[in-house]
Amino acid sequence: MASIASIQHLLGNTSIFDLTVSAVVVGLIAYVYSTISTKKPLAAFPVIALTEKGLDAKHSWFQHSAEVISKGLRETNGGIFQISHPSLSLHEATKEFWFMDYPGFEPMVQPLHDEPLLAEVIRGKLTQSMALMVDDLVEGVTTLTGDTFGKPADWSMVPLKADLRDVVARISSRAFLGKTLCRNKEWLQIAKDYAVDTFMAAQRLRMLPPFIRPIAHRVVPVCRRIQTQYRDARRIITPEVVRRVARTRQLLAEGKKSDKTADMIGWMVETAMKPGGVGMDFDFAAAQLLLSVAGIHNTTELLTYAILDICSHPYLYKLRLLDSFLKESHRFHPQGIANMFRRVTSDIRLENATILPAGSTVMFETVYDNPQVYEHPEKFDGARFLKLRDAGKQESKWQLVSTSKEHTGFGNGKYACPGRFLAAAELKIALAHLIMKYDWRHDPAGPPVSIRHEEINLSLPGLKAMCRRREPEIDLDVYLKDEA
Incomplete structure (x- = not known):
């Protein structure tokens, strides 16, 4: 039977009524789970578990996924291979991973409904307009770093990750929503919270047997929070969309061109309203939350680890090439230790006659710690990718925004992250x-610690560091002075 501690971990802080209802749910889980078998492992594949730690396969994966993958590779003599197949579906895997049919997860499965529009806007508008957006990014970072970190003459402790998330949320929202809404405090809070809560909600549900999830998602607090956040996002975003649509229609009726825009919401409206477009059926709020998850969460993680790597390797203050350092930090601290999640839609026979059965989900380990791919992968080398570029080994392949099977931090191939160019610009600035x-210095209380759950690897939410103001060799605030 589940303990009180485990129930509280699952449910978080909640009311007595909610706890009572949830306790009934957990009790039902305990009873039914003990009498009905769960999904069985595939007989053709060995089951890897950390039995030496007293854990079964399921709990080994939840708590120590990196060790499970390493042990599996050792015991099966696994090698590096690449596979793609029409019967490996990203869409089906996304539906399963993000619980498509449950309220609150609409933004995470939004590309399944409107992928062509999103792809057109990001690749055709956002990426092509980066040069126009740099000034706004520089202005935002210049103002926000001073407002956030101040001018401490002596070493001061700062909530590093929380502060960086605030900075990233503001500058990303400027690109996504424009100058007005990017300052909306309620929206910024929703965007930051949803980026964290949606992952937590999905993880909590995956820990439960499938048959109980339709009930659990109604009572688990973090699942209810993302439903509220989505409703609030629609309340904030919809009036801005209506305003822009009305303005566009008015100008077209007058025979004039629509206003020039330099933000994602404007480009979405423009694309949705063009002849043959999806019109107001497009879920603008879901798209904005999805952008926030991708932009705020991922960029904050990489920026946080970049600062921590500078604390650990002071020589990096003399960075010769920022691009190489950021790519190495991305390799050394991957947000996921496995990638290419796919749902098998029909049986696939591999060259060795192994069958991947329909209905199973597959993933592939990253190669960041493989010595056959990277020399001394256990060591952090900020110049690693600079040296690869200087050696003439496919120079463009080793840039931060470049994707390959050796570095999938931004994905690869057809599903490479289209927003990586904006992320790279934000990170460098x-x-x-x-x-x-x-x-910068580490928190003297101890080294930074990551959270690992399933294949996900994240820095601690409450991560701290120490900073003090220094006199920059170049006046980076000159931009604001010129604007004054």
Whole structure:
């Protein structure tokens, strides 16, 4: 039977009524789960578990996924291979991973409904307009770093990850929503919270047997929170969309061109309203939350680890190439230790006659710690990718925004992250300000610790560091002075 502690971990802080209802749910789980078998492992594949730690396969994966993958590779003599097949479906895997039919997860499965529109806007508008957006990014970072970290003359402790998330949320929202809404405090809070809560909600549900999830998602607090966040997002975003649509229709009726725009919501409206477009059926709020998850969450993680790597390797203050350092930080601290999640839609026979049965979900380990791919992968080398580029080994392949089977931080191939160019610009501008204006040290209370759950690897939410103001060699605030 589940303990009180395990129930509280699942449910978080909640009311007595909710706890009572949830306790009934957990009790039902305990009873039915003990009498009905769960999905059985495939007989053709060995089951890897950390039995030496007293864990079965399921709990080994939840708690120590990296060790499970390493042990599996050792015991099966696994090698590096690449596979793609029409019967490996990203869409089906996304439906399963993000619980498509449950309220609150609409943004995470939004590309399944409107992928062509999103792809057109990101690749055709956002990426092509990066040069127009740099000034706004520089202005935002210049203002926000000073407002956030101040000018401490002596070493001061700061909530590093929380502060960086605030900075990233503001500058990303400027690109996504424009100058007005990017300052909306309620929206910024929703965007930051949803980026965290949606992952937590999915993880909580995956820990439960499938037959109980339709009930659990109604009572587990984090699942209810993302439903509220989605409703609030629609309340905030919809009036702005209506305003822009009305303005566009008015100008077209007058025989004039629509206003020039330089933000994602404007481009979405423009694309949705063009002849043959999806019109107001497009879920603008879901799209904005999805962008926030991808932009705020991923960029914050990479920027946080970049600062921590600078604390650990002071020589990096003399960075010769920021691009190489960021790509190495991305390799050294991957947000996922496995990738290419796919749902098998029909049986696939491999070359060795192994069958991947329909209905199963597959993933592939990353190669970041493989010595056959990277020399001394256990060591952090900020110049690693600079040296690869200088050696003339496919120079463009080793840039931060480049994707390959050796580095899938931004995905690869057809499903490579289309927003990586914006993320790279934000990271470089922000990091330039942070390392030129401030000295950084680790929290003396101890080294940074990551959270690992299933295949996900994240920095601690409450991560702290120490900083103090320094005099930059170049006046980075000159931009604001010129604007004054």
